[in-house]
Amino acid sequence: MDKLDAIFSPRSVAVVGASASPGKVGHDIFANILKGGYKGILYPVNPKAKSILSVRAYPSVRDIPDSIDLAMIILPPALALKAVEDAVEKGVKGVVIVSAGFREVGAEGRAVEDRIVDMCRKAGVRLVGPNCLGVINPLANVSLNGSFSARMPKAGNISFISQSGALCTSVLDFAADRDFGFSKFISIGNKADVDELDLLRYFHQDMDTEVIMIYLEELRRGPEFIEEVKKITSGDRPTPILAIKSGKTSAGAEAAASHTGALAGSEAVYDAIFEQSGIIRVDSINDLFDFASTFAYKNESMLGKFRRKIPDGNRVAIVTNAGGPGIVATDMTVSSGLQLAEFSDETIEALASHLPAAANLHNPVDVIGDAAQDRYENALAAVIRDENVDGALVILTPQSMTNALGTAEAIVKIARRTHKPILCCFMGIVDVSTGAKFLQENGVPVFRFPESAARAFGTLYRYSQWMNRHHLAPFKLKHDVAGAKKIIADCLKQGKDKLGELDGLNLLKCYGFSTLPTELAKSDAEAVKIADKMEYPVVMKIVSPQILHKSDAGGVKVGMKNADEVKAAFNEIVQNAKNYSPDADIHGVLLQQMAASGKEVILGSNRYPVFGPLIMFGFGGIFVEVFKDVAFRLAPIGRNEARRMSKKIKGYKLLRAFRGQPECDTETIEKLLVCLSDMVMNHPEIQELDINPLLVHEKGQGATVADCRMILKAEDAPETAAK
Template sequence: MEGLDALFNPSSVAVVGASSTPGKVGHDIFVNILKGGFTGTLYPVNPKAKSISSVRAYADIQDIPDPIELAIIILPPQQAETAIQHAIDKGVKAVVIVSAGFKEVGGEGLEIERRIVSMCREAGVRVVGPNCLGVINPKADVQLNASFSARMPKAGNISFISQSGALCTAVLDFAADKEFGFSKFVSIGNKADVDELDLLRYFHADPETEVIMLYIEELQRGPEFIKTVKEITGGDRPTPVLAIKSGRTSAGAQAAASHTGSLAGSESVYDAIFIQSGIIRVESINELFDFGTAFAYKNESALGKMRRKVPMGNRVAIVTNAGGPGIVATDMTIHSGLELAKFSEETVEALKSHLPQTANFNNPVDVIGDAAQDRYENALAAVIKDEGVDGALVILTPQSMTNAIGTAEAIVRIAGRSHKPILCCFMGIIDVSAGVKYLQEHGVPVYRFPESAAKTFGALYRYSRWLNRQQLAPFPVKHDKKRASEIIANALDSGQTYIGEIGGTELLKCYGFNVLPTELTTSAEAAGEAAEKMGYPVVMKIVSPQIIHKSDAGGVLVGPDNKDAVMAGYNTIVQNAKTFNPDAEITGVLIQRLAPKGHEVILGMSRYPIFGPLIMFGIGGVFVEVFQDVAFRLAPLTRNGARNMVRSIKGHKLLSGFRGEPKTDIATIERMLVGLSDMVMDHPEIKELDINPLLVHPEGEGVTVADCRFILEKPE
C-alpha cells in the first residue's frame, strides 16, 4: 500500500514537464497543485525554464536537492521513459503519467509503456496511467489537485475511480453543482500498472473512504476481481461499490453455435461480475450521485459507532403533502423492487391523533397541502417507529403553508434517533433550497424528484440483501473427472470439435446429470430394434456435424410408440436433413427414450478470454431466444450463486408452483448448475455448451437431460 499512499498523500511532488505557457497541460497541472493549496513541497522540472509561476524550476528531477515521493510526468513517450528512469534513480515511490501516445496508439508507444512498467516494477514504484487525468485528494491536510481539472472538489467520504479522464472533468463539474464531496479522486487511463482492483483494495482500507464509485470501460481481471471485491462489499468491514459501465449494448454477443453463445454478450459478463461481487450497477452519472449520497448516509449506533443506514427489508412508508407525487413515488417504489408498508393499528391511531380528518392515514400518508412542519414531524415519527416499516420516503412540495427549513429540521431530528433510512424529496428549487441545504449539511439524502428517491431506496435494499445473504454449505459432490477427460481427449484426438448427445450425455453423466437411454442407429431396421429394446415412446434426432439446430432441419420426431412408426420416422428424418442441407454428412439417427414430462429450462456455458466460463440458466426449449429469460454468472459457481441465479429469472414463478401447479425440483437444478460449473472449470477444452432442454420434474423427482451439445477447442 506504500506506493499507493504516495499517490494520494505525498509529502513532495515533482511535475516533470511543467510549462510556463498557460493552456498547456504542463502549466495547468502545476498551477492547479500550487493554487490548490498543496500542503507538501512542489517542484517544477523543465530544462528550458528558470521558474514556473514564480517557483524555481529544475532541469532534471535528479537536480532537486530534497527527496521526492510523487512524480507527475507530462512528456512524450520517449522523453517520459528517460524521465521515469531518472525519477526511479531519485527514489520516487509513485509516478503518474498524464501524457498520451502509449499503448492506446500501439507500435512504439506500446513498447515504451511496457518498458516503463517493467523498470518501475523492478524498482517497486507504482504507476498510474499513462493517458490519464491525474489524482486528487481534497482533504485539508493534503489538498492535492494533481490533475488538469481546474476544479478542486469539496472534501467528503466518497472515492472515485475512472478509466476515462474526460468523464472525470464532467463528474467534478457535476459534483460542484451538487456540493458533493470526495475523499480521493483518480483517473487510471491505460492501467499499465495500477488498476481498479489495486485502488479498490486501497480505498477499502482507507478510513476516510465510506463509498467507492467506479467508472469502467473494460476490466482486465476476472475471477480474481470477483473474489476480492466480494470481500470488500460484503466482508467483515463492508464498503459499498457503485459502478457505471460504458457501452451497455448486446453488440458483443457472439456469432456462436450454441444458444448460450448467441445470448451471452460482453454485457452479460459484466452484469455477472457486478452481481457476484456485490457491486451496485447504476445507469447514469446522475444515478451514481443519487446512490452515492444515500450509501454514505450514517448515524451513531447504541454502541457509539457510526453505522450505515440500509433497510432490513423492502417495506417503505411514504409521507407527502401532495397526492400526485405520492402516487408517482408509489409506482416507482414498486418498480424498484420495494413494497408499500402496511401500518399497524397503533400507527394508524397515532396518525389520526395528529393529522386532520381530510388526511390519508394509510400508506402513502397524505398530510395535506397546508401541512406545516409539525404534521410532517408527527407523521414521520409515527410511521418510522412501526415494526412493519423498513424505511421512509418524505415528499415535500412548496405550498403557501410549507416551511421547508422547519420540516428539514424535524426530519433530521427523527433521522438521528432511527437506524432506518429516511430519504427525502423536496420538489422545486428556490422555495425549498434552505431545507435542501439543511438536509445535505446533516447527511440526509434529498432528491428533486420522487423517482430518484425511490430508485435509490431500491438500491439500498439490494445492497442490504447482499450484506445479509445466506451462506449455504457446498453441495457434496463426486465427479468422474478422469472419464470426462478421456471423452474430451478422444474427441479432440479424432479431430472432433462438436459433441452431440452420443458423447455429451456420457460426459454429463460424469458430473451427476440424469441422462436417458440413447443409441445411435444407421438404418431404419436398427432404429426399430433400438426402440424396442429401450421401450416406448421414444424421441428420434438426426445426427450430423453440419446440422447443430436439429429442429430447424426437421430432424426431430417426438413420440413414436411402435416399431413401424420408428422405422418410417427414420426415413423421414434423414430425407428432411438432406433437403435442409444437401452437403450434410448424415451420421445416423439417435434413438432416445422419451423423458417424463417437465418444465423446459436451459443450462449453458460460453467461455470468454480473461473472465473464463460464463454460465447461463433460463427458460429453455424452442423459446429460449424468443423470451431470452436467462441469467448469467461466471464460474466457479457456488451453491449460493446457483440459488440466486435460479431465483433471478422471471420464469422462477413457473418453477415455484404458479397458480396451483406443483412445485418443481429447484434444488436439483441448483445442484446441476454447480455440477456444470465444476465441469467447465475442470475441462478448459469445453468452449461452449447447451443443455436444452433440461426437463425439470416435480419436487423430489429430479431433472432429465433431453438434449445437449458441446463445442470443444484445444487450449493454447
C-alpha cells in the first residue's frame, strides 16, 4: 500500500481546526467533506466545541477512539505544530496542512515548517502543504472533497496537480462548465514534503488515472526529475503529462558574460526539463483541458478493448460540410506541425462514387452543406482507409438538414474499426449537443472550434514522436579528466576565473575537442615570429580579461597572409582594444592557424542552482544573439538527447546536404555535445562557457574549435557525469 493512499483514499479523516462558524476555512472544509458524501468516517477536532454540523467533536486527535488515516489541519503555525505532534502520536498515516503562515512568510514560519517536516519524516508520515487548497477524490468509492472549494468535481480519469491553491478554484469552475471529470485533484502549496515528483509517481501507478495535468510555479529537483518522469511518460504503461508553467526564477535575471548565459534563463531550463522528460507544455488553461480530453479518451475497438489512439505520422485528412471551417482547420493543421494528406487514386475514386458532383474530392474533403450522415460515413471511411492518412478531423456545422446524432453514430462506428485517431469539431452548442455528447460517451474527442481540434491533433503527434523516438547506442568516449582538473586548479590558484583560448583550448582538448595551433604574442615582433612558424594565413585576437566580446572591440583580424600584415594587425588590434576599454589589462594578441572552412555553430553551458549545467547548441558566430536559433538541454545528456537537441534548431537543414552544399559532420556535433556535457558535469567549477564558433566541416572531417571563453568558480561538491 502506497503511503499516499492515506491522503487520496483515507478510510477516516480528522479535521483538526474544524469550526462551527460558517465562512471560516475550518467550517467550510468540514462542511465540504460532509456534503460531498465522503464514504469513510469523519471526525471534527475542536477543543471548544461539542459538535460541528451535528457531528460530535473531539478536543484532540488523540481523543478519537478509532484509528485515523488522514489528519487535515487548519490551524496557525504554532498550533499546527502541536496538532502534528498529536497526529503522529495517534499514528495517522497522512497529514494535509491547509493553513498558511509558514515558509512563505519568513524565517520564523520556515522554522516551524521544518520542525513539522522533520517530525513527519521520522514517523514515516507523508505531508501535503502547508498553504494549500487541500485534496479531492471524486471517485464514487471515496467521494472526498477535502478542500475549501465548495464545488465537488465530476469523477473522471484525469488527475490534476497545482502549486497554486487560488488557481485550483478557477480550474474547478472551468471544469464544471465543460463537464470535465477528475480522478484526483490536489494543491501542494509549499511542497514541504510531498512534491510534484511524488505525485507523478503515484498517479502513474493509479489505475484510475489516464492523464496527468500539472500547474507549475517552480521545481526543486533537476536531473532526478527528468530521469524519473521519463519513465512515467515512456515505459510499459506510459502516462501523458500536460504542464502549464507560470512564474520566473531569479536565475533568469542574472547578468551573464557568455552568449549562453545571455540566451538562457529560467524558461529555457523548464523547456529543457519538459522536452527531456516527455512532458507536453501548453500555453493556456483552455489548451490544458482540450489536450487532456484528447489523451483521456480511449476508443473501443472491434475486439471490445479500449486503447489510446496515437497517430503514426502527421498526415491528416479533413472532412467538412462547410468550406470556411475547413480552411481554418487547414491553416491550424499546418501551424500545428501537421500536413494535409495526399489521397491515393483509389481514395479519390471512392469519394467520387459517394459524393455529389459539387463536392471537393481532395483534402480537405467538402461533403457540402446538405450532407446527411451517410455522406459523412462514406467520406470518412474512404479517407481513413488510405495508407497516406495518419488520422482525420471531422467538422460539422449545423444546417437545417444536418443530423448531428446520426453523424456522430456513423463516426463512432468507423472509429471502432481503425487504429487511427479521429477528432471531431461539432460547431455550435444547442443544435449539435446530442451528437457531441454521443461522441464524448463513446471515446471520440469533440471540440467546438476547428482550430482547437487541429491543435489537439498536433499535440497527439508530438506525443507520438516522443513515444516512437530512436534509441541509439551510446558513444564510447575517453576523457583526460585528471588533466582537465589540473588545468582548472592551476587557473584558480593563479586567480584566473575568466579563461580565454590558451587555457580554454587546452581544457577542451582533454574532452576530445579538436583545436588549432595557438600561441600568445606580447609584441609585434613576437607575433611575426609565431606566424612564420604556423602555416599562413593566421587569425589574430586580443587577449584581455576585461574584453570578452573581442569583435565588439575591433580585436579580431582574420586571414593575415604574411609578416607585414601580421605586424600591422598586431598594432591595430592593441590600439583598438585601448580605445574600447582604456583600463583593460591587455595580455597580448593570440595567433591561431586558420581553420578549414565549415558551418559556424555554438556550443555552450550555463550553471543553475538546483538544476545544474544547462547545455546550449545553435548556429553561432556573430549572429547567435541576432537569430537566437538555439536549443537547450540539462546535463547530463547522452547521444540520443544530443541528436534530438541538434535537430531542434531551425537551421538544422543547413547542416544537411542542401542546394549543392555538402552535408556537415553532424555526428561529430552530437559527440561533442556529449563531451561538453561530461566536462561540465565532471568539473562543477565551470560556471559559464561558450565555444563560438565551432567550425563543422564536411561529413567525416570533424569539427574545429575556433574560439572559446570560460568562467570558473571554485566549487566543493562535484557532480557525476552520466555516459
